[in-house]
Amino acid sequence: MTEQTEKMIEDDNQITLTLRDGSKHVINKGEHLIELAKKLEKDNELPYLCARVNNDIYALDYAPEHDCNIEFLDYRSPYGCDCYKRSLSFVLARAILELYRNARLTIDHSIGNGYYYDLFTDVPVSERTLNYIKTKMDEIINKNESFGKKTLSRSEAIALFNKEGYPEKARLLKNLNTDKVGVVSCWKYIDLDFGVMVPSTGYLKTFDLKQYAQGFVLLFPDSKDPSIASQPRRQPKIFQAYRESKAWGKILEVNNVGRLNEIIKDGSVSDFIKTAEALHSKKIQAIADQISSHPSIRIVLIAGPSSSGKTTFSKRLCTTLKVNGLRPVALSLDNYFLDRQYTPRDENGDYDFESIYALDLPLFNTHLSELLEGKVAQIPEFDFHTGRRRDETMPMRINDDQIIIIEGIHGLNDELTSSVPANNKFKIYISALTQLVIDDYNRIGTTDTRLIRRTVRDSKYRGYSAEETINRWASVRRGEEHNIFPFQECADTVFNSAVPYEWAILRPVAEPLFLDIQPESPCYYQARQILRLLSFFTPLAPKEVPPTSILREFIGGSSFQY
Structure with a gap:
């Protein structure tokens, strides 16, 4: 040679x-x-x-x-962080299996930098119980055991999960349109493969368990200092909204994706959609009644992250307030932008249009005071093409039976309405707080729901590709973390805009959009993760979705004018 x-x-x-x-x-x-x-x-x-x-x-x-x-x-990378959380959640489930063979652990939602769980055993959750579980998790972590992965046929996976006592996972796989199923295992615990895991349990040393309500929170490493576990964050209003959503799930008799797929298959989904939408209407009516019962409330502020359905919610609330004898009138924050030359810039030197200081706060508050005093306010008109305020103004005056509706990302920040007494304001936080879980151990994040909504809407109404929407998403999320989420608990009430059937409706529309993203794209992995989640849902045609549904804001066919 x-x-x-x-x-x-x-x-x-x-x-x-x-x-x-x-x-x-x-x-x-x-x-x-x-x-x-x-x-x-x-x-x-x-x-x-x-x-x-x-x-x-x-x-x-x-x-x-x-x-x-x-x-x-x-851990500082979003993907590294997801990998850690997925792996640590797996270790928790395994620890419960080792300690309580007949217990049922169910994941519910995120709270702060952690996941909330319910544990159904003969013994109520206590600090002693959590210390017991934490000790077992530490033991598993110190063993530094690897996570095993393998691919099974769908029938093999269904048989395996039924044999091991996970009927909800087997039920989920029955409607999966694939012949191959990935599973991950460590010791005797097995789960569906939902993504990349850390190499071994020894990588997961930083975590904590804290009692919360009737359950507990699994706390992940602190985002600023990953060497320590995050501190528990009390969010009573958001938590109450999640609890309400879970109660709705019991009313609807659908609490996971597998069960949703079953009612789609057996044809009873029409009644399910009607009931889900009726629950939304009932909640909106309750909010309208709350506002109407306090004559001092003159301004309603609605805020929430991107693709929460704020616009449709505002219109439905206005309709319901009219039924209660009030005459709502909208006041747009868009007209109060500062001229472009005065707009603040972000750390990259770009215009920061999402900053509260991009608005003319003194003028806005002056006009609010004038309106509440029964005076005429000269409302400006902003020209987005020139980046300047027009010379013309629009005179506006409200009567005693009128109430001002203001929708915008800064609605919960009191700096926006500093001139208005607290008793004259009612603040609403709205977000798509997903209530369906994939199964007992695996959840769907609210961020994923909002990203799919936005992708579908951007494609339909703005001509953006899924890749363009994903590329903008990180910037959108940063703005939410700074301008919206810190003020969630300042709301007087929280509205969950998610409907439990929406992923099934969104799948046939969203799937081809994400499939267009090629391996050469930096968004490829994120698109594949979304497609993986969508694949668990049986597709559903939108014919049963009413024209007033919040979901119509994204898929089209709404009876409201936007």
Whole structure:
């Protein structure tokens, strides 16, 4: 064998990995990423949890087959954080299985930087119980056991989950349109494969368990200092909205995706949709009654994150207030933007239109005071093409039976309406607080619901691709974290705009949009994760969705004018 031939064989057995900083590392074909990760993490503050390979996310046991671009991810990365949370949630479920063979653990929703769980056992949840569970989790973590993954046929997976006592997982798989199912295991606990896991349990040393209401919260590492667990955050109003949603689930007799798929298959979904929409109407009526019963309330402020359905909710609330004898009138914050030259800029030097200081707060508060005093206010008109206020104004005056409706991201921030006494204001927080879980151990995040809503709406009404919407999403989320979420608990009431059937309606519309995103796109992994979640839902035609539904704001066919 010649030296040149030997060199060619050697090259065929080696792979070049290009890191984000441009440095190159050569590994042997078949070598797992974890070996290089352990070498490189000596210079990193935190251990690496997973890796971005080109535009996909892989576990560190992945062995690349070709030259590729690599970025190792720790807890500070959104994908590393998700990987940690997914893996730690798995360890919790395994600990419960070891300690309480006949107990039922159910995940519910996020609260602060943690997940809320209910634990159904003969013994109520207490600090002693949680210390017992935490000790078992520490034991599992200290064993540093690996997570095993394998692919089964759908029938094999259904039989396995039924045998192991997880009928809700088996039920979920019955309607899955695929022949292959990924499962993950550690010790005797098995679950469906919902994404990348950390290499072994030893990576999950930072967490805590805290009692909350009748259940408890699994707390993840602090986002600013991942070496310590987050502190529990009390959110009584948001929590009450979640509890209300869970109660609705019992009324509707649908509490997970598998059960929803069953009623779609058996044809009873029409009544289910009608009942879900009636519950929305009942809640809106209760809010309208609350407002009407306090004559001092003259201003209603509605705020919530992107794609929460604020506009449709506002219109439905106005209709219901009219039934109660009030005459609502809208006041648009868009007309109170400062001229472009006075707009504040963000840390990148770009105009920050989402800042509360992009609004003319003194003028806005002057006009609110004038309106509440029965005076005529000269409302400005803002021209978004020129970035300036027009010379013309619109005179506005309200009567005693009229109430001002203001919709905007800053509605819960008292700085927006500093001139208005508290007893004259009623603040509503609205968001799509998803109530359906995939199964007892796996949830769907509110962020995922809102992203799908926005993607469908952007495609239908703005001509944006799913890739364009996802590219903007990180910026949207940063604005929400700064301008909306800190003020959630300032609301007088919370409205959950999610309807439990919406993913089934959204699937046939959203699926092709996300399928358009190719492996070359930086959004590829995020699109695949959304598609994975959508695949669990049986598609449903929108013919039963009423024209006044909040969902119509995104899929079209609303009877409201926007």
